[in-house]
Amino acid sequence: MTLAVAEFEVQLRSPRRGLGRRCVACGAEADGAVYCGACIGEIERYEEMERGSRMAGSMPDEISDAGLELIKRSEGFRDRQYLDAAGFPTIGYGHLVEADESFPGGVTEAQAETLLAGDVNEAEQAVRRLVRVALTQGQFDALVDFVFNLGEGPLPRGRRATAAVGTCGERRAAGTESAAGSRV
Numbered sequence: 445m446t447l448a449v450a451e452f453e454v455q456l457r458s459p460r461r462g463l464g465r466r467c468v469a470c471g472a473e474a475d476g477a478v479y480c481g482a483c484i485g486e487i488e489r490y491e492e493m494e495r496g497s498r499m500a501g502s503m504p505d506e507i508s509d510a511g512l513e514l515i516k517r518s519e520g521f522r523d524r525q526y527l528d529a530a531g532f533p534t535i536g537y538g539h540l541v542e543a544d545e546s547f548p549g550g551v552t553e554a555q556a557e558t559l560l561a562g563d564v565n566e567a568e569q570a571v572r573r574l575v576r577v578a579l580t581q582g583q584f585d586a587l588v589d590f591v592f593n594l595g596e597g598p599l600p601r602g603r604r605a606t607a608a609v610g611t612c613g614e615r616r617a618a619g620t621e622s623a624a625g626s627r628v
Contacts, residue, residue, distance in 0.1 A: 521536065567591035571584060
């Protein structure tokens with residue numbers, strides 16, 4: 445018999461003793477112990493999950509190959525500079541052309557991948573700096589993609605605040621990002 449997490453919390457906080465050979469959580473034979481082996485295993489998994497969710501910085505170090513390929517597929521490769529949907533000069537795999545950059549002859553796929561790697565690195569750093577909970581690889585990849593596309597300004601800080609921070613403000617000052625923080 446499997447118990448819900450809330451029931452485990454109750455059992456962990458106030459275990460009832462002296463019920464003989466039955467597990468106080470599920471009622472199975474417990475050979476005189478308070479919990480049976482199956483429930484002890486479930487409790488240990490729950491405690492490990494709780495410890496893991498409280499660990500600061502428990503997240504992947506970098507985007508996965510699948511996450512990077514998703515960005516490349518969704519952005520598409522453009523060897524010549526163009527204006528994106530928001531009217532910003534863009535090249536390669538969605539790289540915003542900064543004021544001090546120039547690509548008169550366009551870029552090769554290899555050059556575009558180098559630009560993408562730099563942009564993704566900035567997005568990874570923002571996610572690691574702003575997110576305070578444990579993330580799976582898929583969650584990390586999704587947030588990196590989100591920051592790559594929208595900048596870190598829209599990424600919530602704390603519980604409710606949304607702030608334009610870091611490079612988001614620099615891009616806005618350089619005229620490469622809208623007031624709403626959109627990189628698209």
